[in-house]
Amino acid sequence: xxxxxxxxxxxxxxxxxxxxxxxxxxxxxxxxxxxxxxxxxxxxxxxxxxxxxxxxxxxxxxxxxxxxxxxxxxxxxxxxxxxxxxxxxxxxxxxxxxxxxxxxxxxxxxxxxxxxxxxxxxxxxxxxxxxxxxxxxxxxxxxxx
Numbered sequence: 001x002x003x004x005x006x007x008x009x010x011x012x013x014x015x016x017x018x019x020x021x022x023x024x025x026x027x028x029x030x031x032x033x034x035x036x037x038x039x040x041x042x043x044x045x046x047x048x049x050x051x052x053x054x055x056x057x058x059x060x061x062x063x064x065x066x067x068x069x070x071x072x073x074x075x076x077x078x079x080x081x082x083x084x085x086x087x088x089x090x091x092x093x094x095x096x097x098x099x100x101x102x103x104x105x106x107x108x109x110x111x112x113x114x115x116x117x118x119x120x121x122x123x124x125x126x127x128x129x130x131x132x133x134x135x136x137x138x139x140x141x142x143x144x145x
Contacts (some may be wrong), residue, residue: 017093018045020055021140024089027065028081028137035067036072055093062092081141087132097132099125 026041038056042049056075059065066078077084098104100121109118120142 013090014094016051016055017090019051020059020089020093021086022047023055023075024059024064024137025140026037027075027077028084028141030076030098033076035072035076037074040052040074045091046117058092059089064088078125080138082136082138084137086135086137086140087129090132097125097129099128 022045023041026045027036030036038052039049041047042052056065056067060067060075063078064084065075067073067075085098096104100117101109103118103125109115112118120131
């Protein structure tokens with residue numbers, strides 16, 4: 001019976017990656033390119049400041065954002081918005097795209113002989129990964145205006 005083989009699957013991205021995309025989009029929308037304070041983004045987007053601070057650290061380590069300290073400081077994109085993909089952001093914050101446990105890290109599935117769905121999950125993973133890789137911050141801004 002499948003009850004003994006129940007595997008918890010999650011479709012979607014984490015709140016961390018979602019907020020990361022919102023943060024990066026806010027920086028991309030800043031036409032001037034001047035740094036934006038995290039507090040201002042937090043207030044404008046109604047997102048928790050402390051969580052954004054954790055997220056921006058990862059994005060800075062990955063060199064997607066740069067920071068400027070002091071008066072007039074804040075964060076800005078390190079590259080042009082048309083070169084930063086959703087896949088980059090999601091994978092920095094969530095790790096590699098995985099649809100089901102059997103699609104993580106290319107590992108073998110111990111129940112594949114009775115389940116048989118791994119190849120379908122892999123196709124879905126590839127499609128989602130390709131879509132995220134083809135979508136840039138500039139695309140998001142264009143579609144929201």
